[in-house]
Structures are given as C-alpha cells and as structure tokens.
Amino acid sequence: MTRVYVPRDTTAVSLGADDVARVLSKTADAQGADITLVRNGSRGLFWLETLVEVDTDAGRVAYGPVLPEDVPSLIESGMLEGGAGHALYLGPTEEIPYLKHQQRLTFARAGITDPVSIDDYRAHGGFNGLITALASTSQQIVDEVKTSGLRGRGGAAFPAGIKWQTVLDANPQSEHSRYSGQKFIVCNADEGDSGTFADRLVMEADPYLLIEGMTIAGLAVGAETGYIYLRSEYPLAQMVMNDAIARAKAAGYLGDNVLKSGKAFHLEVRLGAGAYICGEETSLLDSLEGKRGQVRVKPPLPALKGAFGQPTAVNNVLTLAAIPYILAEGGQAYADYGQGRSLGTLPFQLAGNIERGGVVELAFGITLRELLEGYGGGSASGRPMRAVQVGGPLGAYMPESQWDTPLDYEAFADVGAVVGHGGIVVFDDSVDMLEQARFAMEFCAVESCGKCTPCRIGSTRGVEVIDRIRDNQDRDANLVLLHDLCDTLEDGSLCAMGGMTPNPVRSALQFFPDDFARTTPSTTTEES
C-alpha cells in the first residue's frame, strides 16, 4: 500500500487539487493499485501546486505542478513507485532547494501531516510545548517567551513576553460584570493584508499548532477561554479549525481538564464579517463583543481591559504559533535565529507577480533581494520587477534601490518601510504607480471605521486629487495638496489605517515620480 499526498489548502484547491485527488483515486482504483490518499496541508510551495507526493523507501518524492489531466500519464510513468520518468518529477520533496534552505520552526510540520490528525501532530513533536508548559508556573512560561525575543507578528512587533506579563499581572475583578474574574486569549486571525497567507496556512495545514500555542498562552496569563477571530474570507480555514478544535476537545487537549492537569482551556472560532479594520486589535474586540468594529481610544490597553472589559492577550496567529517551539526547545533556541532586535524566524510570503510564490520561513536578516530573486525567481510575467510592497496595504512601495535592505524591523523602519506581517507583493514594470497610490486612498475610504475625519473624508479627497493629477488638471497644485492630505492623515488619525495610508502614497510619489507626470494616462494591459 502506497501513501499518496494531495494538499487540501485553499491555494492547492484553487488550482484544482480536489480534482487531482478525485482522478488519482479513480485511476489507481481502475488499475488495481493499492493506495491510501492523504489530504495533507500544503508545504507552502504554491507555485508547484498541486504538489503530489508519494511515500517511498527513500522518503517522500514530489511531482508538480499537477493538473487533473496529468494524472494518468504520471501513474503510467511509475509515480506510485516514486518513478523519475515524468516531466513533472521533482525528486525528493525535502531536497527542493526552495524548501531545503528554509529555517522552518513554525512551518516545520506544514504539508507533512494530515492537518486534523492528532496522531500525526504528536508523531511530529506536537504538544511537547504544552507538556512543558503544564509543568511550569505562569511566570516561567512568560519568562521563556521574554527570552525568545518574540515580537508580535501581526504588524506592530510589540514584544510578546511583555504583553503577556501585563495580562498575567492584571487584576480580572470587575464590578457589575458577568465576566468578572476572567481573562481572555484572543487570536487575531483577521489576516487582512493583501499578500499574506501564512496565518491561513497555519490554520489549514497545522491547526493543532495554533490550538497548542493558545492553550499555552492561557496557562501563561491565567485565561481559561480563547477566541480565534477569523475573517470570513477563509471558509476552508474555518472548517479545518473547527474540526481540529472538536477533535482536540474529544482527546482531552481542550476543555475543563487539559491533559488531566486540572487546568481548563476552552476555544472557539468567531467569524468576522468582511471589514479590514477589524484586524486592528481594539476594533476586533468590539466586533467580537457584537458591536460595530470601531477603533477604541487607548488607554486602557487591551491587556488590562480587552474582551468584555477583561484583561486580554490579543496576538496574531503567527505569534501564537511560534510559542510551542519556544516552550519545547527553550526561548534561547528561538532567539538564536535572527539578528539585532528581530529575533527568531518570520514566514515571509511571496505574492503578486512572482514566479515562485509561497511561504518562505527564514531567520530575520535575509535581504529583500535574496527573497525576490533567490527564492521568488523574479516576476511571473518575465518582465523586470519594478515595485515591491512589503507589509500589506499600509506598507511602502519599495524601488529596486532599497531591495538590499535586510528583513529586520529596525532596518526597514530606517528606510521608511515596514516588515509588518511579512507579506511581499511584487509588481512588474507594467504597473502604474499612480493607480497604486490611488488604490491606497480608495482602500482607506472603503475600509475606514469612520471615527476620524481625515481618514474617512481625507481618503476620498485623496482619490479625487490623484484623479486630477492623472488628468493633468492643475498638476503642481494638486501634488502639493496630496502631500498636505498625507500630513493630515498622519497627524489626525487614531490608528494606523489612516496614519499609514500615506506610506504607499508617498513612496509611490517619491520613487516613481514619472508615473505622476504623464500627459496621457497609461493603459495597463496585463495579461493573465
């Protein structure tokens, strides 16, 4: 009996993995071949999806990108025996350079296991961190996280250990509240940034990792309830997470008595409703409470008054997913990766117009160019890369002159850019940067929570001003106006939605001025 793996994550399925699986079963059946089909998560090598793997005596062998119509010829050429006779043969999976040279701590299991199999999870080191945590005091767990140097992966890069200390030390007693005495762990799985999909891949390919990380977080700060606030744009992640939570409960990893320790931890997925701003933590909390997702004024910090008015640790999926490794291997083992104040690894996400898109987990310090060229292989279109937006829609567009910047929070800040959640979106030379600046303003207008006038109204003005620049109406005056608008947004916004929308706009103006000086609008004709 041969085990054959066909991924089930969103990207693989979006490229036909379900059909590949179906044809594979049918063809193998028809030929009397004895196979077990495993729907694994994805390895995150998205350009190779659907990446089919076959177990052999010498380890797993990969084929890709496989289309349903390739299956018969693959089987004929001996794929089920690991044969090398097909054009789609890629050799041993672990030897694919893109994967081989990564430093996978968070994604160590992704694509290897059946995502919802607890046995698989444990066989690959799963729950070791939880076992250590159960044998530790809350303070010891928090100290371990401090040692790791882990900073929040959701964008703001705030040290996780310090946040947890605040929640641990917070007093949960509140008068007149049905929630008095409780603390909460809230996982921010809103992943709204374009160009990011690492949170999704954790949830779809290794959901117990997040469950384990959140349970440890609960033990660390004294919370017995956790919520995963998941964006509604991720239906598959929702399904996998719910399945995994139910199984973890049944197996005693969640519930009133976690692994018979006497400690409780309950976990629930809550669905967002299509609002980018709900990724901002205070807006998220209001949404979780059943309100409009409007940004709260800080203080009070969510760590002291968060969900339902109680002390709450709000952390990104990747932050929480880094925790099991830190507990299992020690904070220092994690801190041995990275550089300066950017310690550990970050799963970078190569997206947009890139030949080899996917998840690349590496220690901080690699340069943007190494990622773009070494891993990404340049643009997908074959045209020169021109602009790269790092860190989501509020991140700057970086021109080639900045691509040698190392991926490091401080190094990026020094050039006016952000690492954020690690999304890297590539544009080739057919991009019109005026249109990109316009989109940044438009996006802000569509997604503003409406609380601050500059963000709500200024962004719409921004779109109009850019339209006038494009149409060559009073161009110089309107360029001045656009800069003034950016100043107003920066100065008069409560949160980074309004406050950072100027990043993409100003960087487009500064590094790609020609696109704002055309006498006739360019016509972008991209083929797909």
Next chain:
Amino acid sequence: MPQATPSNTRARVQAIVADLKHMPGALLPILHQVRDSLGHIPTEAVPVIAEGLQITRAEVHGVISFYHDFNTQPIGNHRVQICRAEACQARGSRALEEHARKRLGIDYHQTTPDGEFTLEPVYCLGNCATGPSVRIGNHIHGRVGATRFDAILDDAITVPLDPEPLTEGDA
C-alpha cells in the same frame, strides 16, 4: 439559496436568536446565521434580534450596516467575489474586473437580471501567490483569467441532473 417568505422569516429568526443568544457577543454569530439561512438580513429580522438581545433596533441596524458581509437585500443564486487587492492587481485583476462587468452586464453590488449572479469586490482571499483570485460560494479559484472566469460561471449554473445540455453559445 433558500428564499424567505414574510410569514416564516420571523419564526426562523426567532429560532436562531433563541439558539445563539447565550453566547458572549452573540450579535455577529446571529447575523451570520440569519444571512446564511435566509440569504440576506431582512428588515423584519431587526426587531426580532433587538428584542432577543435586549438592545435597540438602532444598535442592530448600526452593526449590520458596518460590515460588508451583511447584505439587507436578497442577492443572486451565486455571490461572485473578485479580489481587488494589490497582489491580485499585480496579476491582472483590473482586466478581470473589466471582463466580469462586461460578461455579466452588471457592476459591483448588482445582480444579473436572471437572478444568477451578484458581483462583489473582496479585499484578499489569502490566495495571493496565485492570483487573480475569485470566490464563488465557498470555492476559491486561483489564476483566474477571462477564459477561466467564464468557465467557472458556466460551471456554477450547470444543473447537474439536467439530461439536456445547454444549447451551444447559450449563457
């Protein structure tokens, strides 16, 4: 998508509220459930939800209007969402949007006259390495150019049990 009739709407919403109102922060789960079972959140649902949660109608309405997901009008049989965000732009989503508008003869937030498709923008589906991305129902499709877009729509309206295939060039 199941259609709501005024007579049973109230009862269905009441059942959903009764089922979920004990949850902390129950309003969003309730609204999701109402939308999933009725296809939209009808005006009649608002007072039922408000009463069940002991909040004002204005509050319920305020929450509904805040979120893109909560449509208050019925939509077509298929919600077609095209990703408008940056990574998909870099792969040609602007051209795809143009094509979709022409092919369907509608703009965003509109429904085709035959009631099949409602076109909506979406800002990222987490499929950014293989854009342009399109979501129909709970299915996400990658690398969607014009041809693939047409094929996906055709698939969506194909009635699986119909023995007679549609005439050539139809739809």
